Amino acid sequence: MTYVASAGNPPLDPAGCIFCEALTAGDDRGALILRRAPLAFLILNKFPYASGHVMAVVTRHVGTFEEATSDELGQSMDLVQAAVRALRSAYHPDGFNLGANQGRVAGAGVLGHLHLHVVPRWNGDTNFMPVIGDTRVLPETLDTTYDRLTAALGA
Numbered sequence: 001m002t003y004v005a006s007a008g009n010p011p012l013d014p015a016g017c018i019f020c021e022a023l024t025a026g027d028d029r030g031a032l033i034l035r036r037a038p039l040a041f042l043i044l045n046k047f048p049y050a051s052g053h054v055m056a057v058v059t060r061h062v063g064t065f066e067e068a069t070s071d072e073l074g075q076s077m078d079l080v081q082a083a084v085r086a087l088r089s090a091y092h093p094d095g096f097n098l099g100a101n102q103g104r105v106a107g108a109g110v111l112g113h114l115h116l117h118v119v120p121r122w123n124g125d126t127n128f129m130p131v132i133g134d135t136r137v138l139p140e141t142l143d144t145t146y147d148r149l150t151a152a153l154g155a
Contacts (some may be wrong), residue, residue: 010085019043019057019113032142034149035082040075042083044098044142045116045117050125052149055115056080063112064102076116083118086152093120 022031022043032044034054045053056079058072065073084096097119101107 017113019122037075039072040079049119052091052120054083054118057115060115071124087120088147090152091120095105095121
């Protein structure tokens with residue numbers, strides 16, 4: 001209990017945040033931003049578990065569901081729906097992993113900026129590779145994925 005009580009909170013400073021940097025880069029393609037809404041945006045994961053791995057991110061730099069407003073969460077979920085539709089159209093996956101990792105212990109790679117993962121999955125895919133072999137298997141480049149998904153999103 002001493003450890004749990006003393007564990008630090010993620011930094012609230014957006015300086016150095018990959019999502020905040022992507023938003024201000026001035027180059028959505030270079031930053032891999034697929035779509036912007038007023039309160040959230042859709043971005044490709046630079047280190048995907050599968051081709052088409054995207055994230056719906058709350059625009060405001062907040063780290064938890066409790067801090068986000070209902071409108072921010074609603075727009076994030078709207079983008080999750082758009083991503084699922086686009087991925088289904090462009091990649092024809094058999095299913096999806098949808099989720100969020102809130103806190104380092106839960107697997108969050110980016111602390112302090114709330115985001116939801118959308119990962120397309122196929123029967124017989126290589127999802128075990130990152131776990132067992134510390135290897136990711138991707139059949140296409142991020143540029144190709146960006147082009148396919150922007151076309152499917154109608155962006």
